[in-house]
Amino acid sequence: MPRLILLRHGQSQWNLENRFTGWVDVDLTAEGEAQARRGGELIAEAGFKPAVMFTSVLTRAKRTGAIALQSAGLKDVPTIEDWRLNERHYGGLTGLDKAETAKLHGEDQVKVWRRSYDVPPPPLAPGGEWDFTADPRYAGQDIPDTESLKTTLDRVLPYWNSAIAPRLEAGEDVLIAAHGNSLRAIVKHLFDVPDDKIVGVEIPTGNPLEIDLDAELKPVSARYLDAGRAESLPAIA
Numbered sequence: 372m373p374r375l376i377l378l379r380h381g382q383s384q385w386n387l388e389n390r391f392t393g394w395v396d397v398d399l400t401a402e403g404e405a406q407a408r409r410g411g412e413l414i415a416e417a418g419f420k421p422a423v424m425f426t427s428v429l430t431r432a433k434r435t436g437a438i439a440l441q442s443a444g445l446k447d448v449p450t451i452e453d454w455r456l457n458e459r460h461y462g463g464l465t466g467l468d469k470a471e472t473a474k475l476h477g478e479d480q481v482k483v484w485r486r487s488y489d490v491p492p493p494p495l496a497p498g499g500e501w502d503f504t505a506d507p508r509y510a511g512q513d514i515p516d517t518e519s520l521k522t523t524l525d526r527v528l529p530y531w532n533s534a535i536a537p538r539l540e541a542g543e544d545v546l547i548a549a550h551g552n553s554l555r556a557i558v559k560h561l562f563d564v565p566d567d568k569i570v571g572v573e574i575p576t577g578n579p580l581e582i583d584l585d586a587e588l589k590p591v592s593a594r595y596l597d598a599g600r601a602e603s604l605p606a607i608a
């Protein structure tokens with residue numbers, strides 16, 4: 372039975388500063404590094420030995436995965452990076468303070484932008500500080516200027532199907548070190564979460580989420596390895 376572990380990056384500098392981050396390449400805080408190390412210890416305690424780690428092209432996810440593997444005694448596990456595991460693109464909200472944005476637009480509107488399934492934030496204006504079109508990591512790619520969770524899933528799912536699922540179907544265990552919303556997209560797909568219920572799914576930083584899968588890659592059981600920092604999980608059908 373293949374095992375999958377989803378690991379959201381540890382606390383980032385902008386998690387701490389409460390700013391909309393998306394594709395901005397901020398690093399981990401010292402607390403985030405400690406969360407990643409603790410995540411690795413829990414992975415080792417669970418006896419989890421992934422054949423491969425998938426991660427995004429963003430530093431906070433790559434470093435979290437590397438720190439966790441190192442502290443699990445698994446530093447030789449091969450790593451595959453792809454931008455399709457990036458955090459959802461926060462469009463015109465990128466870089467803004469979340470609390471100030473809520474004062475300006477109202478808590479309800481900000482919750483819709485942050486957690487609804489298919490309402491994207493306003494698009495990012497071209498040419499500004501957070502325009503990623505010239506970033507060599509995205510050369511030749513048709514990159515978005517904003518994303519809802521739905522459009523995030525639209526780019527995560529083909530990557531899941533072509534790169535990740537085949538490894539699990541071959542019976543390998545897999546670690547994915549990524550982001551709150553790229554992982555929510557994978558959880559929505561795996562647990563078949565209805566569009567109006569995904570708003571309630573939160574993934575804590577640095578807390579490995581173990582999902583045991585059957586041969587059809589349907590979840591059989593799931594648990595956060597750090598039970599003290601767990602959030603509720605969707606029901607298993």
Ligand SMILES: O=C(O)[C@@H](CO)OP(=O)(O)O
Binds near residue numbers: 386390392393461
């Ligand atoms: O700012 C972001 O990119 C994300 C993740 O930290 O925030 P949110 O909690 O709004 O999805």
